[in-house]
Amino acid sequence: MTENKVILGSEEWFSFPELDIPAIKARIDSGAKTSALHAxxxxxxxxxxxxxxxxxxxPIQNDLKTVIHCQAQLVDKRIVKSSSGFREQRFVIRTTLDIGSGNWPIEMTLTNRDSMGFRMLLGRExxxxxxxxxxxxxxxxxxxPTDKLKEIYKNAPEAQNGLRIALLASNPELYSNKRIMEAGTIRGHEMEFLNIKECYMKLDAKLPEIHYRGGKILHRFDAIIPRIRPSVTFYGCALTRQFEALKVFSLNSSKAIAQSRDKLYSLQLLLNQGIDIPTTGFANSPLDTDDLIKMVGGSPLIVKLLEGTQGKGVVLAETKKAAESVINAFKSVNANILVQEFIKEANGKDIRCFVIDGKVVAAIQREALPGEFRANVHLGGKASVIKVTDEEKRIAIKAAKAMELKVAGVDIIRSAKGPLLLEVNSSPGLEGIEGATNKDIAGKMIKAIEKNLKFKLTKQPTE
Structure with a gap:
């Protein structure tokens, strides 16, 4: 039976009365199962x-000023494979499609179609x-209605000139990453999550590029937020450098991330700025083990692998014999280590200062759980709000500046000789500090991008 069916061409104009969209051009694609709307x-x-x-x-291709603010009931979340082979999870809504001579309810996925020729695709479902x-x-x-679009949309609000921001990370479900995506969206920016391992680069003097799995070319980002796992530091920093070569602003630069991840180099940079740290030794030969132990005040002491992170590769040696055994074991497999004095009076506590754009925006004290080993390094435990001293704030700000980090988690330990800096983290977690302080740290990170890219914002998001 064909007499009651509507004839459509390969391109048509539709409207969505429930979304207040009076006209939008769609590609009719019977090869696609699902319909999609640019959002x-x-x-x-x-x-x-x-x-x-x-x-x-x-709704209008190449018109960034006209914007329709929509809302609809959410009916599903689905993994959708695009024509280029790229898979992404999309929200699915149900709304009424109006073709002028009739209407019916349809389901559509929401996705960014900026790189496509049409703001909508009508699929066979x-x-x-x-x-x-x-x-x-x-x-x-x-x-x-091509010639009448300005008249049709004359009462539509102008789009806030938000930014296109990419979060460069590994796990979209991580609390910190979800909060950053949410904070950017709330402040009117177009957020996109990019999995570091699914990006690859074209090095070319005239036309450098970054591609995403499936061949999608990544372009026209205003800023990136690198949150690079220690295990992918080398590749993550290389990728960040490629974005920087494309003139994309990076909240933390590739140089800053790389030097903060090099434990020995970062400590040397901090010391050059007059920032106190626990006395630390570094040697190449196991023949120097005895003097190395004396150098840091004897046992108990801490042995840290240079490549270790967030408590991994950290050993507390409580006696000189144990220290010699641990150091020589590491040296026998050519592992680079630091030997550091143990700050007993800290009593399993340290302070995390969260620094954004040269200011301490929040601080917590982290305390080891009963039976947990904490040795001049954060291993988790209980977080609580703490009032940091002016000196601790000064150290945190100075440390972030020495590392050239706009966003940093600065770990400080209180000792008998005053506050000592332990470590500077270039991808600090948000869950503990937001949970303890009830502060919108993710929002402050987005504001730091806005501050650095004021020239690209014609209208700042409201507080």
Missing amino acids: INIAPFQKDGENWVKFDVK AMSGRVLVDPEQKYVLKNN
Whole structure:
């Protein structure tokens, strides 16, 4: 039966009355199962106990000023494979499609289609039983409003000139990463999560590029937020350098991240700035073990692998014999180590100062749980709010500046000789410090990007 079916061409104009979208051009694609709508600033929320999603649509190709603020009930989240082979998780909404002579409910996924030629794609699920497609024709519905778009959208608000920000990390489900994506969206920016391992680079003097798995070219980002796992430091920093070569602002630079990850070099940089640290020794030969132990005040002492991070590769040697055994064992496998004095009076506690753009925005005290080993290094435990001294603030700010980090977690330990700096982290976690202080640290990170890219914002997001 074909007499009751609507004939569509390969391109048509539709409207969505429930979304307040009066006209949007769509590609009719019977090869695609799912329909898709261009959407940015996508944010789920609860309404009357149900799951909804709000999002912005810029309905006119190459027009960044016209924006429609939409919201719809959320019906699903699905993994969708694009025509380029790229897989992503998308929100799915149900709304009414209006073709002028009739209407019916359809499901659509929300995704950024900036790189596509059409703001909407109509897939076969939305057409099944209702539509026939004549691929040789366009605008069969005779409602092509191309010349009237300005008039149609004259009452639509202008888009806030937000930024395109990429979060460069490994796990989109990590609390810190989810909070940063949420904070950027709330402040009106277009956020995109990029998995470090799924990016690859083209090194070329005239046309350098960064590609994403499936061949998608990554371009037109205003800023990136690198949150690089220690295990992918080398590749993550190389990728950050490539973005910097493309003139993309990086909240923490590749140079700053690399030097903060080099434990020995970072300590030397800090000492050059007059920042006190626990007395630390470094040697190449096991023949110097005895003097190395004396150098840091004898046992008990801490042995740290240079490549170790966040408590891994850290050993407390309580006696001189134990210290010799541990040091020589590491040296026998050519592992580079630091030997450091043990600050007994710290009693298993340290302080994390969160520094953003030269200011300490929050601070917590972290305390080892009963039976937990904490040796001049953070291993987790209980977090609580603490009032840091002016001297501790000064050390934290100075340390972040020495590392050239705009965002840093600076770990400080209180000793009998005053506050000592333990470590500077270039990808500090947010869960503990936001949970303890109830401060919007993720939002402050986004504001730091806005501050550094004021020239790209014609209208700042409201506080």
